[in-house]
Amino acid sequence: MSMKAFGPQFLERIYREKVVLSLSSVLGFIFCWYLITDVLGLIPALFLPSPEKVFFTIYEKIFIPVGQSTLFGHVGVSLLRILVGTTIALCLAIPLGILMGWYEDLDSVMTPIIEVLRPIPPIAWIPLAILWFGIGLGSKVFIIGIGVFFPTLINTYMGVKFVDPILIKAAQTLGAKDKDVLREVILPASVPLIVAGIRIGIGLGMMCLVAAEMVAASSGLGFLIMLGGDNLKPELSITGMILIGIMGLLADTLILAVEKKVVYWKKESQNG
Amino acid sequence: MQQDKIFADHVSVAYEKDDESLLAVDDVTLSIQEGEFVVIVGPSGCGKTTFMNTLAGLVKPIRGKVFMDGKQITGPSAERGVVFQQFALFPWKTVFENVEFGLKYRGIPKDERREIVRKYIRMVKLEGFENSFPHELSGGMKQRVAIARVYANMPQILLMDEPFGALDAQTRTIMQEDLSEMFMMEKRTVVFITHSVDEAIYLGDRVIIMTARPGKFKKIINVTADCLIPNRRNLGYDDVVNLKAFRDLKRELWGLIKAEIVEKRIL
Ligand SMILES: Nc1ncnc2c1ncn2[C@@H]1O[C@H](COP(=O)(O)OP(=O)(O)O)[C@@H](O)[C@H]1O
Ligand SMILES: [Mg+2]
Numbered sequence: 001m002s003m004k005a006f007g008p009q010f011l012e013r014i015y016r017e018k019v020v021l022s023l024s025s026v027l028g029f030i031f032c033w034y035l036i037t038d039v040l041g042l043i044p045a046l047f048l049p050s051p052e053k054v055f056f057t058i059y060e061k062i063f064i065p066v067g068q069s070t071l072f073g074h075v076g077v078s079l080l081r082i083l084v085g086t087t088i089a090l091c092l093a094i095p096l097g098i099l100m101g102w103y104e105d106l107d108s109v110m111t112p113i114i115e116v117l118r119p120i121p122p123i124a125w126i127p128l129a130i131l132w133f134g135i136g137l138g139s140k141v142f143i144i145g146i147g148v149f150f151p152t153l154i155n156t157y158m159g160v161k162f163v164d165p166i167l168i169k170a171a172q173t174l175g176a177k178d179k180d181v182l183r184e185v186i187l188p189a190s191v192p193l194i195v196a197g198i199r200i201g202i203g204l205g206m207m208c209l210v211a212a213e214m215v216a217a218s219s220g221l222g223f224l225i226m227l228g229g230d231n232l233k234p235e236l237s238i239t240g241m242i243l244i245g246i247m248g249l250l251a252d253t254l255i256l257a258v259e260k261k262v263v264y265w266k267k268e269s270q271n272g
Numbered sequence: 273m274q275q276d277k278i279f280a281d282h283v284s285v286a287y288e289k290d291d292e293s294l295l296a297v298d299d300v301t302l303s304i305q306e307g308e309f310v311v312i313v314g315p316s317g318c319g320k321t322t323f324m325n326t327l328a329g330l331v332k333p334i335r336g337k338v339f340m341d342g343k344q345i346t347g348p349s350a351e352r353g354v355v356f357q358q359f360a361l362f363p364w365k366t367v368f369e370n371v372e373f374g375l376k377y378r379g380i381p382k383d384e385r386r387e388i389v390r391k392y393i394r395m396v397k398l399e400g401f402e403n404s405f406p407h408e409l410s411g412g413m414k415q416r417v418a419i420a421r422v423y424a425n426m427p428q429i430l431l432m433d434e435p436f437g438a439l440d441a442q443t444r445t446i447m448q449e450d451l452s453e454m455f456m457m458e459k460r461t462v463v464f465i466t467h468s469v470d471e472a473i474y475l476g477d478r479v480i481i482m483t484a485r486p487g488k489f490k491k492i493i494n495v496t497a498d499c500l501i502p503n504r505r506n507l508g509y510d511d512v513v514n515l516k517a518f519r520d521l522k523r524e525l526w527g528l529i530k531a532e533i534v535e536k537r538i539l
Contacts, residue, residue: 169330170360174374174425175350184373188364265364267407 049235054242057235066227066236067218075243078220081137082209082247085144086202092145093152093201094194100153101160101190102182114153122146122204123211135216140209147208148201155197159190192266195259202255206248221247275342276303277461278327278429283336284486285322296322298486299336304429309455309462309496311476313469313525315533319487320465321357324431327463328354340429350374353427357434359414361406367393367417368402374425392420395454412443419451423458430462436471445509448474456505469525473501474512481528484536491528493521 030051036042037050045053061071069077100107122143129139163186171185213222221240228237285297296319304310312320325331326338329348338345340352353374361370368389375385393399396416406414415435422430436444448471455462455475466472472479477496480489495501501517512518 164360166356166358166360167362169328169348170354170356170362171373172348173328173330173350173352173354173431174421175377176373177377180377185362188362191364265405265407 046232047234049238054235054238057239058242061236061239066224069219071239071243074220074224074240075247078209078213078222078244079247081140081213081220082144082202082205082251084137085141085209086148086205088141089145089148089201089205090152090198093149093197094156097153097156097194097197098160098182098187098190101157102186107157114150118150118154122208123215126212126215129212130216139216140212140220143208143212144205147204148198151200151204152194152197155193155200156190159193159197160186162193163189192259192263195255195262199252199255199259202251203248206244206251210244276339277306277308277341278302278304278463279339279342280323280327281337281339283323283326283333283338285319285326285331286334287322295486297326297333298488300487300489301336302480302489304461304463306461307459309464309475309477310480311464311466311472311478312480312482313466313472313529314482314487314490315484315529316467318482318485318532320467320482321433323482323487324354324433324463324465327429328352328431330354350377350425351427352429352431353422353425355415355418355422355430355432355435357437359406359411359418359438361414361417361421363406366403366405367398367409370406370417371421371424373421378425388424389420392424395423395457396420397450410443412439412447415439415447419454423454423460428461430460432462432464434465434467437466444471449509451475452505469522469529470513473518473521473525474504474509479525481525484532490532493525495521 033048033051037045037048038052049057058071063070066074096110100110125143125146126139129142133139133142167185167189168181171181176184209220210222210225213220214226217223221244224240225237225244228234228240280300280302283297283300284295287294287296298319300323302310312323314320322331326333327345329338329345329352345352362373365373371389371392372385375388380388389402393402396419398413398416398420401409401413406417409417415438419432419435436447439447452475464472464475466475473495477494479493479495481491481493482488483490493500495504500521501512501515504512507515513522
């Protein structure tokens with residue numbers, strides 16, 4: 001709100017400057033890449049293809065299938081996997097985290113199990129996931145789900161556990177019963193940490209996605225990356241990497257936008 | 273015989289800390305009558321907040337009992353509203369929603385709630401800020417919201433824990449005057465905690481001085497009953513603090529508190 005004091009033009013200018021800087025940094029990066037591959041020829045194309053070769057590959061694969069589908073097909077499959085995996089994980093992690101934070105008995109029962117399972121890297125589950133769910137959608141969803149599940153669970157739990165006790169006391173002395181306190185105080189107060197947990201979770205989920213697709217898949221961006229390596233076509237790997245990067249960036253932007261919407265009540269400085 | 277509004281009967285409160293028991297309030301007995309403004313003053317860390325939390329039902333005594341209207345207090349209740357030193361506003365709720373909070377649990381219909389909320393927002397002079405969020409308000413405004421929130425909820429007892437402690441001197445003076453005015457407009461039973469001697473004498477019908485930890489009651493001064501400062505409630509803060517009666521009383525109280533601080537070496 002205090003930002004209004006600077007006037008919209010001022011803000012706009014800052015914003016424009018920021019955009020210009022970000023854009024030039026991306027272009028600069030691509031230019032350096034162009035310089036060391038095409039112009040100076042420092043690195044053979046077999047190790048690092050030039051940017052225009054990569055862009056051409058991206059363009060070409062939009063129309064010509066790699067494996068079973070075109071580029072959009074692979075992006076779509078990866079997107080589906082991450083969406084399903086994330087959705088299931090969030091539906092389990094958030095309620096469980098809230099309940100564990102609220103009921104001490106459940107906390108005592110669950111914590112030992114979670115503390116043992118949590119440090120296991122999600123990709124260590126790949127063999128079991130394939131055994132249990134085959135090499136279709138199921139195993140990828142499972143791996144991604146594990147990646148998303150634990151950070152979200154832990155953050156939700158912390159969010160509930162560390163609500164400022166003074167707020168709970170205030171609610172109680174205003175006549176709120178336990179269920180009212182949970183709904184009106186605990187839940188809203190823990191939203192910032194829950195959202196932060198989802199953000200970490202989805203980041204980890206993307207890594208799990210690629211790992212799972214590299215090991216056991218015939219589609220998806222991880223598969224493209226792996227295929228590029230197998231066929232000595234690094235431009236294909238880089239294509240997959242760029243698209244994963246863009247997907248991650250979009251996911252992060254989306255979550256940040258959601259965060260801004262739901263955490264409107266925090267001081268601007270705290271909001272980052 | 274009129275029943276005590278609040279009766280604390282030989283109350284002791286302790287905290288467990290690293291396997292040690294820390295006695296915060298030691299064998300305190302107090303009765304408060306309906307409509308009384310009681311101020312508890314004492315050096316910091318002496319157990320004022322602890323005692324007030326016991327009255328609120330937020331802390332359980334290890335010995336003794338606390339009663340309200342003859343019924344033992346066993347937990348928090350909307351009948352004993354609390355204004356906390358740290359404001360304790362719900363940051364995700366607007367000023368209006370904060371003030372409305374308790375009314376929902378009283379089963380008051382929406383239209384009526386709106387009227388009540390408006391009335392108390394006006395009373396604490398915050399009209400126009402209904403839709404602001406706490407982070408957009410100054411400290412004094414936040415505490416006004418907290419006071420409106422408690423007043424609107426119609427508790428029988430108002431417990432205020434150093435409500436103006438975090439405010440600057442000017443804001444504090446204005447808040448004290450406004451509170452005094454509100455107290456006269458709507459007579460409530462108030463227990464007010466402070467470590468400011470001036471504030472205690474200005475506001476309290478009865479001023480209780482606590483000893484350093486473990487907190488006991490050292491002395492009780494009946495400012496209103498003994499008519500120590502005539503006509504106090506009709507005067508502004510500056511006028512009151514310049515009265516000779518005020519200064520004499522202040523000297524006496526400050527002497528008692530200073531003795532506590534020096535004697536127990538809590539500096
Ligand atoms: N939750 C707590 N756990 C342990 N010790 C506490 C707790 N709250 C207060 N105390 C201790 O009890 C004593 C009295 O505290 P408090 O009632 O807050 O004093 P005051 O409000 O007069 O400053 C202090 O020594 C303080 O450190
Ligand atoms: Mg205190």
